[in-house]
Amino acid sequence: MPDKTEKPAAETATEAAAEAAKKAVSATTAEERPRRRQARGERRIVQLLEAAARVFVTTGYTAASTNAIAREAGVSPGTLYQFFPNKEAIAIELGSRLMHEMRQSYDEVLTPITPETTPLEEVIAGTVDRFIEFNCRHPAFFVLMHGPDIPGRIAEEHDALHTTLVARVETILAPFTPDAPPAAVTRTAQMCVGIYKAGLELILAHEGDEREAYVQELKGALVRYLDPLMGTS
Amino acid sequence: MPDKTEKPAAETATEAAAEAAKKAVSATTAEERPRRRQARGERRIVQLLEAAARVFVTTGYTAASTNAIAREAGVSPGTLYQFFPNKEAIAIELGSRLMHEMRQSYDEVLTPITPETTPLEEVIAGTVDRFIEFNCRHPAFFVLMHGPDIPGRIAEEHDALHTTLVARVETILAPFTPDAPPAAVTRTAQMCVGIYKAGLELILAHEGDEREAYVQELKGALVRYLDPLMGTS
Amino acid sequence: MPDKTEKPAAETATEAAAEAAKKAVSATTAEERPRRRQARGERRIVQLLEAAARVFVTTGYTAASTNAIAREAGVSPGTLYQFFPNKEAIAIELGSRLMHEMRQSYDEVLTPITPETTPLEEVIAGTVDRFIEFNCRHPAFFVLMHGPDIPGRIAEEHDALHTTLVARVETILAPFTPDAPPAAVTRTAQMCVGIYKAGLELILAHEGDEREAYVQELKGALVRYLDPLMGTS
Amino acid sequence: MPDKTEKPAAETATEAAAEAAKKAVSATTAEERPRRRQARGERRIVQLLEAAARVFVTTGYTAASTNAIAREAGVSPGTLYQFFPNKEAIAIELGSRLMHEMRQSYDEVLTPITPETTPLEEVIAGTVDRFIEFNCRHPAFFVLMHGPDIPGRIAEEHDALHTTLVARVETILAPFTPDAPPAAVTRTAQMCVGIYKAGLELILAHEGDEREAYVQELKGALVRYLDPLMGTS
DNA sequence: GATGAATGAGTCTTCATTCAT
């Protein structure tokens, strides 16, 4: 009985995402006639997403209000709803864009990795560095990864991020675990992401040398966690 | 400015807890002067805390409403406020009671641990098993450990739990790290708790064999993370 | 539509007062057998009224809560309602007792006044001094005179005080205005009380020399207001 | 501790008014930057203030509820809060608008007053007449002047009105009291306003001939109170 | 598209009053 959330339209997460896509993303991809308009819309969207990121970081997702986001973006609430059907859609779109950016920023570097060319330790160190750097640049990413504070119910629209991240890590790990059953790889990847998140939280909570110490700690934890994989190769 | 909670006094978590204790918990410990809390009252408190635990688990702390808690407990909103001055106090009291229970459930077992009598691996396995069992029995504990979803700002009243937990772990680790500087031990403990939380999230999200597999994964991660400590013994 | 006050029992003010009288005042007067009990009750009543006076002074009548009064008196809300049927009754009883005390404190002095024995100026000065002294000793008296802040609707249960005060002043003025029609005397008395209240407010709001200056100002205002009466005598 | 209003900044009445102005009133004076208040909004504000005036008059300021005001205005609570941050702001804005109107209604007449051109008696009579007429037209003005019912603590945001009124009277009196020390003039003005308020209360509480009689009584009281000033001219 | 206004259910909290013990 406690959950009285109701959304007449866009019942499921997927549908909501689709809805959002229809309104927001289409502008990104489409290359038709009214490009001027699209451009203005895209600018608005960016503006709104940046504002949302700031608000999410400040207050957390649950406590963030659409009005606050609109205000932060310097537009009226009505305008916000012209681009996003609801608060969730904003988070989703923001997450997906951040994910996109992250991919580009490290795919180029990590793609040509193989057990032969690079030792796991180096892979981990490099990945972690990149991830941390990215998270510091986009603190909202962490907030969204985190999701609203209902644990146990991991999967949710928010965890598109988490899921994608896990998939990413699976891809990275795959070459190092040729014989392992897929489920095991998934578990390992999940654990890696979890450990990473835990470490990141600590890293973000500290500064200077202490922060650096936690970075080392995190790398060590991951390296040793993945140690068994070394033997196989 | 969504969060408008203000408390001039009682800045730190510990102080806040003490404050709350003075108001709500007093009945638990001892009747001060005219505070002749009746049995019914104590029952109500338990009832309310149980309801709160359920609501926190279902909706998360931030989204939980005092009215929902009261409804879940089958009492009127006014009754809730006769025992707790606000939502925070409920969380604090619930957390402190859970912490209390947890301590009792594992102190007896873990106290006589020394590097000589027990290998670290066993200590970890035992501790993790106990923690997991406890968390499954009290899912609210996890929610409270987690805190509201504003990351980076780790410390807050909520993290009385986290802090206590870390202190606990420090105590456990201490005998294994006689030469390490305190700051390092703290970092290690923080990482352990973080990794544990991450693992727990995964464990709670799965069932059956998969859950068991994650339990093993978590133990492995912790054992290997703490591996360097073994050298000393 | 704004007034939603409902009182199942004791519909009118007069009835309420009677009710209160039945419960509270009876104890004061009755001299029967169970004196011990009565005495205890009377003590409680005094205790409660003193607490109420303090709370009224601090927060004003409207904002004063019965719970706060009970707390201030060191008793439970239930106990309060054993002696007073509602908040209003407390104010009424408090007012009537204060009135009583005031009467005693100045009747002895002012009774033997006649135009022949005492000049009006002296009467005024004496009365004002006494009133002020009384008000400073019982700040609640002022609050109750004031009543809740609905002007225009002067008459109300609260204004038993005001009314009695006016009657008092009429009595004092009467000998000085033998030929004036009663209505005129009433008006004059009303104005006197009004001017007095106004002056008192200013007096209470200042301290030291400034306060003394306002006292003089008030006396002057009243003397000059009543000046025309001098000619008659 | 019934009154838990807290405002770290904006301590004084004037500052508070300024604050409120920034948020709510701004539309009245001028559009800042993007504050393109629509005509409908200004209409709503007027509507709300009128409703507030009615409610204040009926129930008094303290007991007036924002919901009641909204209902009286025929809008939803949310709408009220789009224009005013809280109840206080409504009172302040209402007071300031009334003050504005009052000023215009009597400045033109009373400005060219000097002891030479006009005898004090006439000044008083004229001023009182105007004030009374104004108060009868805007009974809320009286309620706001009165303030919440905690006496002794005269000053507060409410008394912007009172303060302004006193200043007004000081200005009127000044030419008649060239040699008096400022503090004395202030005291005199304070007393005048107090006497006026007292008289007004009586006037508003009566009708017809009786009311008229009280008007005369009030004028007489003021004239005689200010009599000593006549000597100078 | 954009804006500001409008909504109304919902949140936290208080309070006069009544009840069971």
Next chain:
DNA sequence: GATGAATGAAGACTCATTCAT
């Protein structure tokens, strides 16, 4: 008589969302 618990209707205020302009 006394106590603390219980109630439930308000009250102030917020917020996601929709609408008229």
